[in-house]
Amino acid sequence: MSETSISKFETIESAFGAAAGTYDSARRRLVPCFDDFYGTALRFATLDLPEAPHVLDLGAGTGLFSALVAAVRPRAHLTLVDSAEPMLAEATRALSARGVAHEVRHQDLAEPLPHGPYDAVISALAIHHLGDDGKRDLYRRVLGVLAPGGVFVNAEQVAGPTPRLDELYDRWWEDDARARGSGDAELAAARARMAFDRPATAADQVGWLCEAGFTDPACPYAHLRFAVLVGWSPS
Numbered sequence: 001m002s003e004t005s006i007s008k009f010e011t012i013e014s015a016f017g018a019a020a021g022t023y024d025s026a027r028r029r030l031v032p033c034f035d036d037f038y039g040t041a042l043r044f045a046t047l048d049l050p051e052a053p054h055v056l057d058l059g060a061g062t063g064l065f066s067a068l069v070a071a072v073r074p075r076a077h078l079t080l081v082d083s084a085e086p087m088l089a090e091a092t093r094a095l096s097a098r099g100v101a102h103e104v105r106h107q108d109l110a111e112p113l114p115h116g117p118y119d120a121v122i123s124a125l126a127i128h129h130l131g132d133d134g135k136r137d138l139y140r141r142v143l144g145v146l147a148p149g150g151v152f153v154n155a156e157q158v159a160g161p162t163p164r165l166d167e168l169y170d171r172w173w174e175d176d177a178r179a180r181g182s183g184d185a186e187l188a189a190a191r192a193r194m195a196f197d198r199p200a201t202a203a204d205q206v207g208w209l210c211e212a213g214f215t216d217p218a219c220p221y222a223h224l225r226f227a228v229l230v231g232w233s234p235s
């Protein structure tokens with residue numbers, strides 16, 4: 001990665017705020033396993049979910065994951081948390097147009113979470129911006145705002161299990177994104193945002209979910225750099 005791409009943005013908020021208008025259209029190219037990845041996350045997020053659930057979306061961005069949940073549970077009330085205001089503005093426009101009950105919170109994931117309790121806490125491609133200690137702390141705090149039996153679903157970008165595999169997965173990710181139509185400019189912008197990434201392996205994060213007190217923590221889906229991590233609050 002070039003020094004220019006790393007220094008293009010000063011903060012993660014500015015990096016993702018600048019991408020707000022085109023983020024969703026690019027995501028199918030930049031997440032080559034999009035359908036299986038989000039489909040698995042949605043399946044777990046809505047498993048046994050009440051008809052009118054309260055759902056917290058962490059690092060919600062443009063609200064894509066929230067919108068998918070609302071399509072399955074139209075009576076859901078969604079709370080979206082993100083540090084990039086332009087992203088939340090896009091989410092508000094999209095969810096309001098569909099009549100989805102929601103509120104937004106402009107805050108960082110390191111700040112105290114909304115109190116809940118929530119039937120589900122979801123996140124997609126956001127928590128990897130925290131360091132390992134920050135992830136472990138967040139997982140403990142997520143458990144604290146879940147209702148008994150509530151589910152946590154983290155559709156995440158993860159590190160390869162070894163440095164060699166991590167480098168290989170990264171190269172294949174770019175190859176796959178180009179095959180799906182990503183050009184030099186889109187990939188350069190993605191690389192600039194990736195300068196803020198602090199991914200951990202799926203195995204480590206399943207262990208941290210167990211350590212935090214989740215029941216049945218697991219990684220039911222993984223494809224190279226993309227994995228779905230799940231766990232439940234004890235009933």
